[in-house]
Amino acid sequence: MRREDYVPVLPLDSIVEAAVQGSIAVLSVDAEGPDGQVLCSGSATLERTLFVVVEANTAGEADEIKSILSPASSWFGRRGPT
Numbered sequence: 001m002r003r004e005d006y007v008p009v010l011p012l013d014s015i016v017e018a019a020v021q022g023s024i025a026v027l028s029v030d031a032e033g034p035d036g037q038v039l040c041s042g043s044a045t046l047e048r049t050l051f052v053v054v055e056a057n058t059a060g061e062a063d064e065i066k067s068i069l070s071p072a073s074s075w076f077g078r079r080g081p082t
Contacts, residue, residue: 012042024049036064 016024027049031038035054039046046052052069056062 012038013044016042016045022048026051026053028053030055036061036068039065039068 024045027042027045029035029038029052035056039052039054046069054065056065
C-alpha cells in the first residue's frame with residue numbers, strides 16, 4: 001500500500017517570525033538540497049542572524065549560497081572527505 005503525506009511548505013521568514021523574537025545567534029539550514037531556496041525565503045531572518053550554517057555538496061550549491069549571503073557576511077568554507 002502506498003502512503004502519501006503532505007507537508008506544508010512555508011517561507012523561512014514566516015516560520016521564524018512566528019517562533020523567534022529578537023536576534024538569532026545561529027541559524028542552521030539543512031534542507032537536503034534546496035538550501036538556497038530556504039535562504040532566499042528568509043531575508044528578514046538573515047538580517048538578524050549572527051551565524052548561518054549551511055551545507056553545500058557541490059561547487060554550484062556553494063556559489064549559490066555565497067551569492068545569497070554576500071556581501072553582508074563572510075564566507076568560511078570547509079571541505080570534508082569526498
